[in-house]
Amino acid sequence: MRISRFYQIQKTLLQYGLDELIPAQWQPWYAKLLRGSLFWLRNRYPEHSIGARLRLALQSLGPVWIKFGQMLSTRRDLLPAALVDELAILQDKVAPFAGEEAQRLIEEALELTEISELFAHFELIPLASASIAQVHTAQLKQADGSLADVVIKVIRPGIRKQILADLALMDSLAVMAARFLPDGKRLRPREVVAEYRKTILDELDLQREAANAIQLRRNFAESDSLYIPFVYADHCRSNVMVMERIYGIPVSDIPALEAQGTNMELLAKRGVEVFFTQVFRDSFFHADMHPGNIFVSYDHPENPKYIGIDCGIVGTLNAEDKRYLAENFVAFFNRDYRKVAQLHLDSGWVPAHTKVEEFESAIRTVCEPIFQKPLAEISFGHVLLNLFNTARRFEMQVQPQLVLLQKTLLYIEGLGRQLYPQLDLWKTAKPFLENWVKQQVGLPAIWRQIKENLPFWAEKMPQMPELLHRYLEQGPRQQQALLLQMQQMQQQQQQSKQQIISAILAAACLISASIAFSISTGWLAATLGAAAVVFAIKASLA
Numbered sequence: 372m373r374i375s376r377f378y379q380i381q382k383t384l385l386q387y388g389l390d391e392l393i394p395a396q397w398q399p400w401y402a403k404l405l406r407g408s409l410f411w412l413r414n415r416y417p418e419h420s421i422g423a424r425l426r427l428a429l430q431s432l433g434p435v436w437i438k439f440g441q442m443l444s445t446r447r448d449l450l451p452a453a454l455v456d457e458l459a460i461l462q463d464k465v466a467p468f469a470g471e472e473a474q475r476l477i478e479e480a481l482e483l484t485e486i487s488e489l490f491a492h493f494e495l496i497p498l499a500s501a502s503i504a505q506v507h508t509a510q511l512k513q514a515d516g517s518l519a520d521v522v523i524k525v526i527r528p529g530i531r532k533q534i535l536a537d538l539a540l541m542d543s544l545a546v547m548a549a550r551f552l553p554d555g556k557r558l559r560p561r562e563v564v565a566e567y568r569k570t571i572l573d574e575l576d577l578q579r580e581a582a583n584a585i586q587l588r589r590n591f592a593e594s595d596s597l598y599i600p601f602v603y604a605d606h607c608r609s610n611v612m613v614m615e616r617i618y619g620i621p622v623s624d625i626p627a628l629e630a631q632g633t634n635m636e637l638l639a640k641r642g643v644e645v646f647f648t649q650v651f652r653d654s655f656f657h658a659d660m661h662p663g664n665i666f667v668s669y670d671h672p673e674n675p676k677y678i679g680i681d682c683g684i685v686g687t688l689n690a691e692d693k694r695y696l697a698e699n700f701v702a703f704f705n706r707d708y709r710k711v712a713q714l715h716l717d718s719g720w721v722p723a724h725t726k727v728e729e730f731e732s733a734i735r736t737v738c739e740p741i742f743q744k745p746l747a748e749i750s751f752g753h754v755l756l757n758l759f760n761t762a763r764r765f766e767m768q769v770q771p772q773l774v775l776l777q778k779t780l781l782y783i784e785g786l787g788r789q790l791y792p793q794l795d796l797w798k799t800a801k802p803f804l805e806n807w808v809k810q811q812v813g814l815p816a817i818w819r820q821i822k823e824n825l826p827f828w829a830e831k832m833p834q835m836p837e838l839l840h841r842y843l844e845q846g847p848r849q850q851q852a853l854l855l856q857m858q859q860m861q862q863q864q865q866q867s868k869q870q871i872i873s874a875i876l877a878a879a880c881l882i883s884a885s886i887a888f889s890i891s892t893g894w895l896a897a898t899l900g901a902a903a904v905v906f907a908i909k910a911s912l913a
């Protein structure tokens with residue numbers, strides 16, 4: 372199976388002429404010979420650009436590869452623009468699987484003899500079908516006898532096995548790409564595949580998605596801006612998820628939004644606000660914000676509310692990540708590149724030997740053109756992208772969660788500007804950043820930290836007298852043990868020093884013996900040889 376799939380993949384890559392990605396001078400002679408002999412696998416689409424051929428090849432290889440291409444399409448930091456633009460139009464249109472099969476999977480997962488035990492109605496025709504999962508509508512029987520409109524997401528049967536097999540092959544190709552592509556080292560194909568592996572395997576676990584949705588819903592329980600559908604956790608398994616059915620206008624349907632009199636300016640601002648709230652207040656953000664996953668409620672269009680679905684991919688940030696973002700954004704928008712460079716150095720993001728002036732000048736070179744535009748039109752996502760690219764050149768390892776955030780930011784900005792082209796991103800985001808930075812310094816921050824640590828100290832306090840007593844009792848004993856260990860270490864050091872000296876002397880005698888032997892002073896050679904043996908024995912006994 373693996374060999375035939377491997378052949379199929381190679382065949383597809385060659386028939387779409389993707390071997391052209393490796394320049395001829397980089398191909399070893401045996402690879403050229405092999406390529407020449409595969410006469411039945413010629414490039415069949417020479418009239419298409421290399422980007423288009425890559426897109427078509429991924430399309431024909433199936434869902435795992437299509438999703439991989441979609442992921443690559445967000446890596447403008449790694450790939451040329453022409454390639455990325457082609458990959459961005461990859462669509463995972465996949466034929467649905469039979470509704471009866473979905474029903475059987477649901478019954479099996481939820482241990483039902485009949486689907487009607489739990490659902491008053493189950494719609495066999497799917498509402499939507501994607502590469503990994505399919506969505507069906509149903510009516511859930513509730514404990515109080517009422518019915519709830521729900522959707523049931525079901526993972527495609529057999530997809531896990533197929534994904535794992537294809538991921539293994541993809542990794543083999545990545546090894547080859549790292550070796551043969553001209554830019555192989557910089558592109559780090561194995562890391563890219565490993566990142567993809569994690570994302571796609573996470574997406575296969577609907578219990579994880581359910582947990583993310585529950586958390587996000589809780590975070591926005593009081594919000595006027597975002598609604599997350601209720602998840603019926605009792606009826607969720609790793610391959611089945613039951614959640615409230617929502618009715619809304621897809622955010623990309625601008626005519627429909629306008630037709631119902633939506634306040635587009637407010638809607639656009641709320642998109643940015645929701646994102647920054649997730650990042651800076653909750654450190655937990657929905658990271659799959661493509662327009663297919665965002666809807667707008669039909670209720671009160673003058674005070675519009677988003678509805679978010681598909682929480683399969685989320686990002687989390689720690690305090691340090693947040694500080695990185697906030698301080699850099701603020702310094703950037705003040706065009707204080709020295710501060711940006713110094714921040715990177717002070718916090719150890721770039722190595723201590725980095726020359727701050729060089730780093731500052733590199734940041735200025737890539738970022739100053741961005742500021743040629745009015746502040747209102749500047750993209751945060753591009754600022755971050757440029758900063759990451761510059762920092763990578765200065766040996767900074769950019770954390771995956773920051774890359775995820777940067778990509779989400781690009782989506783959000785694109786969306787906001789589509790809804791309301793005059794949207795001033797900086798004005799909308801600034802209060803969030805400044806407020807956050809303010810909270811991190813001064814008395815409020817100290818007080819917050821004390822409050823955060825209070826439970827820890829409260830828990831440890833009663834144990835304090837005992838710990839103190841134990842320390843005082845054990846102190847001298849431990850000190851003595853430590854002293855003994857140190858003495859042993861010193862002895863060992865002394866021994867190994869002697870060993871090294873004896874070994875060096877043995878080697879020196881041996882070399883001298885062989886020189887003496889070659890100039891035929893036999894007795895000298897014999898003496899030196901004997902000395903070498905003596906030193907060697909000493910070295911081994913020391």
Ligand SMILES: Nc1ncnc2c1ncn2[C@@H]1O[C@H](COP(=O)(O)OP(=O)(O)OP(=O)(O)O)[C@@H](O)[C@H]1O
Pocket residue numbers: 498499500501502503504505506522524600614615616617618663664680681683
């Ligand atoms: N709670 C819901 N209420 C109504 N429709 C829903 C709901 N959840 C999902 N859908 C519909 O099903 C479609 C697919 O759902 P979802 O995005 O969660 O699946 P997916 O397999 O992760 O798809 P993709 O990865 O392509 O985004 C959505 O675009 C939407 O039309």
